[in-house]
Amino acid sequence: MMLHRLIAAIFFIALMLVSVTTINAQSVRPPGNAVNQSTDEQIGTSNTLGPDSQSKYWHDLRQGKSGLSTTGRSGGLLIQAQGEQWRLIRKNYIIKYSGWVLAAVLVILVLFFLIRGKIRLKGGRSGQTISRFSLPHRTAHWFMASIFIMLGLSGLILLLGRTALAPLIGKNVYSIFASAAMQGHNLFGPLFIVALVWMYYLFVPGNFFKMVDLKWILKGGGLIGGHASAGHYNFGEKVWFWAVAIVGLLISITGIILEFPWLSANLQLLQISTIVHAIGAVGLIAFALGHIYIGTIGMEGALDSMTTGDVDVNWAKEHHDLWYEEVTGEKSATHDQGETGHAQVYSQDKITGV
């Protein structure tokens, strides 16, 4: 039953997407032998006192057939049929599962931390550092991070508040939170786009996938054991980057549609937007939790790259050996033979003593 409804929901979303994009596809010429029927004459009975069944008439209205109206935002639309589907998807899938997904990610992270512990530097800290992220990179990252956190919190309050928060603090207090969250969410939304574009521009070099990434995946990213070579960004970081870029773009577009609803008179578009927006956002938040974990308590020395911009040389050798070689022209000796980085050699003074 569950599976059936899920499939139906996915099918519905796909259908809505298709219907939006193929709105003009109805201009297909009918076959030559088709009987030319005027659909207008089919509406209603020919005689107001006649005995005809009106089931077709009402059925069409039920499916969203429009009339004319001089007043009201919905115009001549009598019954908006897809609102019901939207309600079901939102209540039964998005709100229901997004909380569990986020909780599950947290549990997995806690379990991972308990089992694997902090990923330490095998060689300890060398005391020598190497520059990893420039000031603009760091500024853009933290700009994005602060806006992401504000949007994430306010968004989750709106999405899950009625289920998770309102019973605890009461409807009246929760309404205050929700009002603030919505205003804040709408306010910071456009800034996310600014941050996204800026970040994409700064971080895209080095984030394209290469053969090394396949090897990295095969070795499980070195999390399970063994060493996986990586350039400036490893496969996980690249996936995170592209997730932010692509899902971020989706969220931005749908967010604009939702924030400026008069841009489109199409209610379906708004409904699809809320669904895409919520799924994308929950996905990004889940990913972000992992990102925050590995960047802070998960891995020794990782946070340095975003605070001072300089990472320990041993950290660079252990986690981004190919990048280290590329920058210093020096063998890091931690990876397999034959996986040399680019031959571009920089001067030694990129490394600075502490």
Next chain:
Amino acid sequence: MSAVAQKAVSKFLEFIDADIAAYAESCVHCGECAEACHFYLATKDPKYTPTYKLFPLVKAYKRHKAPLSGLKKMLGLVPAEVTEDELREWEPLVYDACTMCGRCTLVCPMGIDIAGTIRKMREGFVAAGIVPEGLSVAAANAERTGSPMGVTLKALSAQIVRQEKETGIKIEIDKKGADYMAILSSMEIMGYPEIIGAYAKLFKQAGVSWTISSEAFEATNVGVQIGDGKMAKMLVQRIVDAAEKLKVKHVISPECGHAYGALRWAGPNMVGKEFSFKVVHIIELLDQLRREGRIPAGEKDGRRMTLHDPCQLIRRGGLLQEPRTLLDDSCSDFIEMEGAGIANLCCGGGGGVSANERARELQMAAFAQKLKQINDLGDIDAVVVPCANCRTVFEDGLDEFEVDLEVVGLGELVAETLASK
């Protein structure tokens, strides 16, 4: 608080006027000034951020002198006392890492005159006796002979005789009632004595009556550089006395950065009275003579040249156009470096830094920035450096980096390209 720190702090407080108070209040720690400071640009070490160099003085101000500081003190919200250790920590920042070039003021959104404040801060360091050794040697020399390099009258006389021989023009010393009295920086006397010949040639042609005093020929004011008010005053007084004795109308400040400011702007305030003579910078004077047609330009120098803007003359002296008009007449292939003019980079050795042996490495790092600016121009035959101190720094630096580039003074260039009568 130790007695040493006490001395420094009371000197700080003595020097904090409304200007410095406004500066201390207005700094929002935006960090822009770092981007203007050649020491920061050269090293990328945050401690060379100009506003950071002022911290001890600002602390003292906030604790003792700021309005509402009494109220804040009751609530325990004022900064702690400045300690001797702090002063010692800051000493290299205040002496080695600031040429008082004032470039930071240009970038500062609050217009804070950090260079001028550093100058006053050094008074506190001198009072506490926390001064780099190189500078104290120069100071001792100046006290003894009136010249930081210990140039004696005998040495000057020898140079004058040589220049007289070379130019064939008689240079009168201690001529009473002359219009102009020239003073020179020790660097010029010892390193570039041709300037004396140039003066002779130019003034002869212009018909200017001038002289050099045997009692006060030294322009360099090491007191200003080191921040010793007493000595600065003594050195200025010496010039004032000589000028009054010779009854000159003008005193010519040489091509030397701090000397001009020390005499022209700080001088009257130091001796506590208005001068009976006018102080005029040699570039100003040459520009005036040129405009009056008294020193017409002859054949131009064909070498490809650029101009270094000495901070104390151009940025902080206001002589932005004068050297350029003079150069236009003297040089046929002149090219400006990027960022030339008021915001040009400092040579890295002003404000006593070049006299401070300890700061040599830092000075060279800063000079590398300057050198890059010049190298970016491509092929350059010579760089005009109208400041004797900058000139020494240039020659020292070019030597260090093994760059072959001629450094010329502006006065000499004008003299060389003078139309022959």
Next chain:
Amino acid sequence: MSFLQIVEGPLFYIAAAIFLIGAIWRVIGIIKIGHKRDLAPPKGSGKVGFVAGNLRHFLPRKIFAKRTWVHIIAGYSFHFGLFALLLFAAPHIDFARDRILGFDWPALPRWGFIIAAQFAFAGLIMLWVRRFSDPVMRLISDWDDHIGSWLTFLVMLTGCLALQESHNALKAIHMLFVDVWLIYFPFSRLMHAGTFFLSRGYTGATYGRKGMTL
């Protein structure tokens, strides 16, 4: 008396008084320290320099702007946004009319308010983020810088969260932060808003007297 009535009534008036008296006290205090008379014959006018210095420092110089454009944009964006919000937001004008001045002036339309808020927030977040990601800024920043940034941020944030104008609690929180901000102002670096014209002007006057180009 409700919480809102307290924070926009007596507490607001007390805070405003502290703000005004403190800020004026401090500016006058600085001016009263005074200077020694300058005996050197001037080459230009100090008064003209005072004004010129104030105006000149609004404009960044090209050579530095190349290196610091992000800070310049962030700084201007924050300050312009903040002043647009402070002076032209409809609720602020109503508040000024009803409680302080008795007259009003045209307010920003709602979209104008939101755009101004975008600029103000983007700028402030950028400036603050830079404070801890740039080693220079880390070295020179102190608690006052961070508290000032955060208080201003919270005042702006709570104001914008109350944009629906339907919950007294949200308005009261905004007013509470406004009161705290007003009280904090005269004792902190936020005072630069009242002293910047002095520091620019004094330097400008020095430059003006010396005939220096700005």
Next chain:
Amino acid sequence: MARMKFLCDAERCIECNACVTACKNEHEVPWGINRRRVVTLSDGKPGERSISVACMHCSDAPCMAVCPVDCFYQTPDGVVLHNKDLCIGCGYCFFACPFGAPQYPQAGNFGSRGKMDKCTFCAGGPDADHSAEEFKKYGRNRMAEGKLPICAEMCSTKALLAGDGNIVSNIYRERVVGRGFGSGAWGWGRAYPGSVSN
């Protein structure tokens, strides 16, 4: 307890829009908001029909289900009301409502919707009956006065029926019988599933 329902007899509605006007007047709703509207089908063609539509006060109301702040409630009479003090103007009820009932003041102002407004079945809101706040937020509370919605009360052709669902369906049934043909009343299949009368 009676279950309140609306019914619009499409065979009788003459598109006079008096229900819309009466509603606006009775509740003094602001500019741009119409709690009720009249939709004309096959306009100007044979078989033209008009239907007056507003909130149908659904049994399983979608608005109630999707509201993030849970501001809707249903009276024992089956009337769906909402609390404007809780409403944040998110617009989700409009996304979900089949009948396009929720309305928003200043819609389009940079995405800001004011607090949602909709037909109350002339039953006011959560504030005290007949209080000034109630009138300002929700309009007149005729139900508390023992009266039925104004739109139906003043409908000149009695096309719009409002009141106890059983009585309304009885009237309609009689009409259908009298007219000699049968069909489902407009909207009932959606709004009151399982109670369509024929």
